[in-house]
Amino acid sequence: MEAGIVGLPNVGKSTLFNALTCSGAAASANYPFCTIEPNEGIVSVPDSRLDTITKYIPPQKIIPAILKLVDIAGIVEGASKGEGLGNKFLSHIREVDAVLQVVRCFEDEDVTHVSGDVNPISDIEVIETELLLADLETLTNALPKAERAARSGDKEAKVRVEVIKRCSAHADEGNLLRTLEFTPDEAKIVRGLGLMTAKPVLYIANVDEDDVPGNGPLVQKVREHAAKVGAEVVPVCAKFEAELSELDEADRAEMLESVGLEEPALGTVARAAYRTLGLQSYFTAGEKEVRGWTIPIGATAPQAAGVIHTDFEKGFIRCEVYTLAALEEYKSEKEIRAAGKLRVEGKEYVMKDGDICHFLFNT
Ligand code: GDP
Numbered sequence: 001m002e003a004g005i006v007g008l009p010n011v012g013k014s015t016l017f018n019a020l021t022c023s024g025a026a027a028s029a030n031y032p033f034c035t036i037e038p039n040e041g042i043v044s045v046p047d048s049r050l051d052t053i054t055k056y057i058p059p060q061k062i063i064p065a066i067l068k069l070v071d072i073a074g075i076v077e078g079a080s081k082g083e084g085l086g087n088k089f090l091s092h093i094r095e096v097d098a099v100l101q102v103v104r105c106f107e108d109e110d111v112t113h114v115s116g117d118v119n120p121i122s123d124i125e126v127i128e129t130e131l132l133l134a135d136l137e138t139l140t141n142a143l144p145k146a147e148r149a150a151r152s153g154d155k156e157a158k159v160r161v162e163v164i165k166r167c168s169a170h171a172d173e174g175n176l177l178r179t180l181e182f183t184p185d186e187a188k189i190v191r192g193l194g195l196m197t198a199k200p201v202l203y204i205a206n207v208d209e210d211d212v213p214g215n216g217p218l219v220q221k222v223r224e225h226a227a228k229v230g231a232e233v234v235p236v237c238a239k240f241e242a243e244l245s246e247l248d249e250a251d252r253a254e255m256l257e258s259v260g261l262e263e264p265a266l267g268t269v270a271r272a273a274y275r276t277l278g279l280q281s282y283f284t285a286g287e288k289e290v291r292g293w294t295i296p297i298g299a300t301a302p303q304a305a306g307v308i309h310t311d312f313e314k315g316f317i318r319c320e321v322y323t324l325a326a327l328e329e330y331k332s333e334k335e336i337r338a339a340g341k342l343r344v345e346g347k348e349y350v351m352k353d354g355d356i357c358h359f360l361f362n363t
Pocket of ligand 1: 007008009010011014106108207209238
């Protein structure tokens with residue numbers, strides 16, 4: 001899963017990116033780096049269920065699910081027409097699964113706001129307008145090729161033409177593409193085109209240090225806007241998170257407690273991103289490793305196995321599943337089995353969030 005951090009200049013994107021990637025990378029010795037590229041980082045998704053599992057099944061290695069973050073700089077008013085870094089940012093956003101839009105909700109006279117004053121709703125509109133204009137251009141450019149392919153009898157291209165036209169008409173009226181409904185096949189085409197306003201969005205309200213955990217009037221405005229468009233808002237103070245990420249564990253816990261937070265922003269952001277993307281986790285647990293895996297809600301057992309390796313999906317026979325609650329009650333897999341609480345599930349089984357599984361498959 002890959003999420004792109006976007007927002008106007010000076011809203012706190014880089015501060016937040018650095019804080020998230022540093023705290024996330026530090027949380028897992030398996031990803032001992034903060035960033036891959038200056039603007040790309042892999043973070044481990046904090047999940048307290050992993051801690052619970054490893055209490056009963058101590059492994060040699062703990063591998064949490066991961067989230068790739070990309071800090072996408074360069075969107076300013078006119079970006080779609082080549083202002084600022086112009087179109088350079090576009091190629092990055094096209095590849096991500098979700099857009100994390102950082103919105104400035106902090107006042108600070110020392111930090112210039114590009115349009116003069118702090119107004120989160122107009123900031124959101126500027127960004128979304130640029131993305132929409134870029135999508136319109138993508139659609140306009142894609143149409144002739146799709147039409148040519150459709151004329152030569154390509155069935156998928158016929159659907160593509162229809163999707164492109166419907167999206168263009170919708171976007172022409174100023175509507176973001178995520179407000180359109182698509183069938184799974186159409187959604188695949190939309191993803192293939194890299195249409196940015198079709199991607200799910202999560203608003204990150206970067207609040208004032210004095211407003212942690214984030215209930216001030218500016219955040220409320222973002223919440224009202226988000227409710228209208230069916231999105232979620234996560235309040236975060238990037239500056240506070242940056243300070244947190246530099247502390248050792250004990251000091252970090254103390255600083256969090258002093259403001260009434262339970263964890264650094266990474267956990268809240270990652271969980272909200274999962275919800276936004278319709279994702280959930282399952283776990284594999286053994287002496288060698290305990291590991292979290294990410295799957296779409298509704299994925300079947302073979303599809304879940306396919307996330308580990310495509311051969312597991314092809315050769316899927318069955319899986320053995322138990323719940324975290326069973327592990328807490330019976331303390332070991334052996335006892336779960338003895339109590340008859342280890343379920344055997346077949347190809348049709350729809351995975352549940354938090355399932356702990358063994359897959360059996362033919363190679
Ligand atoms: P970007 O251009 O969106 O990447 O913004 P930066 O992360 O570079 O931040 C721009 C300036 O705003 C820097 O001086 C940050 O220290 C400051 N800043 C970022 N987040 C906060 C915040 O939550 N509160 C305050 N007061 N300043 C912040």
